[in-house]
Amino acid sequence: MAQAKVIRFLCLFLSFVFLLIGCAGPNKPKPIPTSASREANIVRNLKILHIMSYHSPWEWTDTQFKGFKDALQGLNVEYKVLQMNAKNNSSPAWKETMGRSARNLINTWRPDLVYTSDDEALRYVTKYYLNSDLPFVFSGVNNLPTEFQSASAKNVSGVLEVEHFIESASLFSKIAPNAKRIAVVFDNSPIWEPVRQRMQEKAVLLPMLDFVYWDTIHTFAEYQRKIKEYQKSVDGICLVGIFNFKDRNGNNVHYRDVLQWTAANSKLPDFSFWIDRISYGTLAVVSVSGYEQGFAAGKIAWEIITGGKSPADLPVKPTVKGRPGISLARAKALGLKIDSKILLSSKVVGKYDWEKK
Secondary structure, three states: OHHHHHHHHHHHHHHHHHHHHHHHHHHOOOOOOOHHHHHHHHOOOEEEEEEEOOOOOOHHHHHHHHHHHHHOOOOOEEEEEEEOOOOOOOOHHHHHHHHHHHHHHHHHHOOOEEEEEOHHHHHHOHHHHOOOOOOEEEEEEOOOOHHHHOOOOOOEEEEEOOOOHHHHHHHHHHHOOOOOEEEEEEOOOOOHHHHHHHHHHHHHHOOOOEEEEEEEOOEHHHHHHHHHHHHHHOOEEEEOOOOOOEOOOOOEOOHHHHHHHHHHHOOOOEEEOOHHHHHHOOOEEEEEOHHHHHHHHHHHHHHHHHHOOOHHHOOOEEOOOEEEEEEHHHHHHHOOOOOHHHHHOOEEEOOOHHHOO
8 A cells, every 4th residue: 555655656746747847848948148149139229329420311421321230230220310411501500519419319319339420420429428438430531630549539430531532533534634734622621631631642643643723612602713714724623622612691502513513614524532423523533432431330330239349449440442433424525435444344424413303
């Protein structure tokens, strides 16, 4: 009798154990997290604020943001965007107002990382957070202020925008070989000073061109007068800064209107460094790629977010890939014939943007 009780007890005990095992099957304890799973958990609800110095829609800013987001594919990111619109409103008062708006958004939304594009966001937003715990990544910056180059900027890294001057001028010379004397045009934005310095240093590498004018122009009326004067004194124009020209009321004239007027009133071939210019009449460019700028910035952000890297450990450097572009409409208007090999290796725009509407 006692033996039977023992057997029944053992049977009940084993049934209870099997029942426990069966219940535990579909609810197994979670394995110890790997580094990859820890990283995925860290970025699962990531918040990134993108501060555009300029505006959207615009190819330059839009392609930077696309490249940045593509570099962070696979992460669960909530994006918020603030546009400073500093190309259309270039006064210091406007920039300071938009900078305060961006800083207020940072302080209330509390992003995990801030991605800024172009110079104004760096000057009017990022500088207020130097050496803080909030990481900042930038792209499209022409002029890196001294304080960002120092060891104190431990929470900032990014990508410089260095124009493809030699490549653009060389492409221009192939298309317009008779153009020797060149006028270079800037508006009065401070971002162009390092561009001017780099161009002047490299001009000696272009013996086929003589850069006779390096003009800073303030108003649209002055620009119109200069362009008319250039028709008799130079063979070509390099259009760099064309955003801050003021009309008679002190408002910025949109760069598309500046270029449309130029195409209608200038018989001189011209070149620049940004791909969107060819849609509005500039003859030739080898462009800094906005997408490559944004993608490189996104890779830096990835290292900070998933790799635990400090921005100070990630060097600031430019992208190197250039993108040639040609306005075939402008070439036809100027009576220039372009070698098919050049056309096949370039982005070609057959019509002016205003003709498409």
